[in-house]
Amino acid sequence: MNSDEIKIKVKENSEKLMKLGSALAKNQFTYKIEEKKSKEYWQNRITDLEKYNESSIAYYNQVHNMMNLINKEKGEIFLLQISKFHQLGDQLKKIMQQIEETPSIANSKDKQQSRWSKKVKEKLVEVSNSCFEQEKAMNLNFREFYDKEIKKILE
Numbered sequence: 001m002n003s004d005e006i007k008i009k010v011k012e013n014s015e016k017l018m019k020l021g022s023a024l025a026k027n028q029f030t031y032k033i034e035e036k037k038s039k040e041y042w043q044n045r046i047t048d049l050e051k052y053n054e055s056s057i058a059y060y061n062q063v064h065n066m067m068n069l070i071n072k073e074k075g076e077i078f079l080l081q082i083s084k085f086h087q088l089g090d091q092l093k094k095i096m097q098q099i100e101e102t103p104s105i106a107n108s109k110d111k112q113q114s115r116w117s118k119k120v121k122e123k124l125v126e127v128s129n130s131c132f133e134q135e136k137a138m139n140l141n142f143r144e145f146y147d148k149e150i151k152k153i154l155e
Contacts, residue, residue: 001069003153006069006070006153007153007154009069010066010069010070010150010153010154011154013062013065013066013069014066014150014154016062017059017062017063017066020055020058020059020062021059023055023058023059024052024055024056024059027048027051027052027055027056029048029049029051029052031128031129031131031132032128033124033125033128034106035106036103036106037103037104037106038103039100039103041103042096042099042100042103042106043100045096046093046096046097046100049089049092049093049096050093053086053089053093056085056089056135057082057085057086057089060078060081060082060085060138061082063078063138063142064078064079064082066150067142067145070145070149070150070153071145071149074145077141078138078141078142078145081134081137081138081141082138084134085131085134085135085138088127088130088131088134089131091127092124092127092128092131095120095123095124095127096124098120099120099121099124102117104117105117105120105121106121
């Protein structure tokens, strides 16, 4: 591909990325853990996480496509980050499903909490934080790539 073709492809990818980014922003998912004891709350959280993961994976796949056009090595590294993010999201969903089955796990004020409940809750916090940090790192990597590589092409 010559530089004009790359420029056209990057512009096309940028437009797709903006649309996906807008959809992602509307999702308003937060990794903050709340101590809710209702089964319904956890069902809604799981649904929200699924929607968010679906739109965020679509967004990050589009980022990968753009990066791959310009620098295959960095694109492949980003693809590995997407994979890790996807795995963390799946882990988080499974933990939330455990809590959905036994919502009392989320209650830290319960003095009778079993060791299992505490471990599940600790794992929830750990994986939730890992998801947040992974996504933050991915966004930072893309921002740096955009500033160094894509801006030059679009000028």
